Amino acid sequence: MGRIEKETLLRATTLLYLFREWVKGHSQASRSLIETQIMHVVGDLLGYAEGLQGRMQLESERRPGGAPGDECEVPLYAGGQLEATLCLRLGAPGGDLPEDVLDTLGAVANLASVALESAKEAENLRAEVALLEERLFPGGLTGESQPIQKLRQMIKRVAVSETTVLILGESGTGKELVARSIHEQSRRKDNPFVPINCAAITDTLLEIELFGYEKGAFTGADAQKKGRLEMAQGGTVFLDEVGELAPGLQAKLLRVLQEKEMVRVGGVKPVKLDVRVVAATNRDLAAETRVGKFREDLYHRLNVIALRTPALRERKDDIPLLAMQFLDKSSRQCGRRMRGISPAAEACLRNYDWPGNVRELENAIERAVVLAETEFVLPEDLPEAVGESASHLAGSTYQVTVGSAKRSSILKAYENAGGDYKAAAKLLGIHPNYLLRLVRNLGLKDEIAHRRSGT
Template structure:
């Protein structure tokens, strides 16, 4: 009669299966579970190296690979993708007892690794191969046999669902951490549209790091709010946040404002003065409208990013600074780089992490929430009665294109609160087209924007004439901040016109 396997060998196999069964019920950590399974296989199969490969949820590619060497326990190993892909795609087990003379003798990854014997079995859950278990050896005196393949297949059958559950648990833990960060992210950004949720998720990932950030977006989209959110949720939250608008300060003064100056550096420098970059030491500096920096200042800012040191105007010694730089622009800096007005090396130093603030017209779903928020905020600030927004007025707000974005919406709500005589904000008190009319079609938009720009030019020119050339007074008459007036003048290319009329 045919002899069965020795009792001791059979006992070892049963013990191994029992240990794997215990492990899959007791271990929840994916890495720990994979290590335990491979170590148990090493007890009953003469393998020198092993791996567990798991596919992505909706992919044929492997999302994770866990490897183990019997002797070194940690060294990474090369695995034949030819073998593993075939096992997973065809859901078949492979046994190659003598690799040099078998079907895999021409597979480079196997030949170069001097593999003499290998086996690979699928991990199957609900008739779908979620991955595979791979073992090999370089020892020609201990080749793999059919009973080894059957035993590994049995272990894979016990382990597959546990591995899938452990992987799902790991994903849930990561998702919980991400959501917790998102929920606890301290910010003043209002909106629940998909674009805003994506932005807040990105802010939650960026804030804890110390990476330089470049925030792009149109005027009025909330770039400074995003910068402040990054600061408040970073390790530097209790350190200074220093903001400077590079477009609002004359070029002749901006270098001293940024870098400071020594006593006697120029006429009027009667004392030493620290610049904004030095004042932001250990904290965050926010450079708004960074695209407006002159070439000389671009070079100096590049040195700050590279060397983390500054030099005051009129000074001769470098001063080390420890700061995080967040820059913002409403220009397309890549176009500026191509045009030669912005340094290529500075652009890439600033754009380590890039964020784009969506325009309000790209997130119209947030307009009702923003409008209600501004009604509450402005009514409280100016001690006015809280007003409701009529449905017709909300329809107009939703249909308007908002070239000034969130800032324009806030100003529109404030104007309606201050000038309105009833407890309801009506359709005639807010900007927009017909309450029943459609959003402007694409063919109408260029004409519309042309008219808006021309109206802005006329209003700014008239305000400056009435103010006798005073930008501060003109801004007061227009009801806007002087910095925003300077930005409008630049964006509307009004400076040559204003010089001619001066």
């Protein structure tokens, strides 16, 4: 038993109170981080401080009222669920309290302050990264290659005008991202951005989706309904796969572009429109106009300014940056901790032609995150066509190089871990079972045993 200094007790209780109030108003990620750390320390303390049990109270709910200096609370978890709150009744400042209570209080208070600072720093860093990404890659157009930089410059110049834009490019190159970027950098950015895929629905339904309908226009039309064009008033409408429009809809779209008005299905009264039209296609519309598959007058109305989204094979320098962005996204979605992409896997990504472009790359990384047995993406985690690309390019040299690197890393880890496979797996950042499989597949069992025996 010892006399507790009023100043010391007040400092500790105030810290915990401020921590508790900060946690309430902060993000769920920060709350989880801090509460988890505190749970660990309190669990350790309670594990040996059995004498505290009679002087601490577990409650399923917070007790209403009570001044900050009266009690301290710490969340307690069991099986990952919040089970109760550890409520430590402190009594009046300056009173006599057991030393073990003060030790517990001080440990929790110190942990709270460390966790608070760490979480604040992490959130600040995340905010800075988000800001930098927005500055470097506005509209989500990630990359530093010359083709993507040129595209961003064109978007910036086009965005300030009201001109109709036609975006050309292969499937999966990010044409909708370009359209959104144009909208977000235009004077219309505070109004709706309304996308519609012209190839996704039938001609009849597409007409209704675009132009809306009047009450009684057809069976079931019990009330007037606005179409996507009206929904985009003051903003931007994005017509993806515009080359799929039927001839009748091409004529109606031409009127929208020429007259800035439209007529709802079943209606006769024109509706004035204030929308910017951005269209996209992966087809050669110029060639299709020559053979009569697409209206020439509409093509020229759409093609006032044409932007081309580069294929991924034309901007391979961007692949590592894109892959890491998708790795971070998929890791968060899957609840996994991934450290990165191995050099061998990165070589596979760089050497593959990516016919499905950025969309195919994102799908490949998502698959790798789900299937990876280590904290790094390896070639075997990638789709077969991607994973084999580097080996096809470099032949047997690739396999020899990768195998040699694996052997060297595993033997070094075993040496540093004193021959303990679990410790070696931890050093390598892989699961122990996966390490044992690698040892077996690479034929290292005898070599490891030989080195361990020193003979």
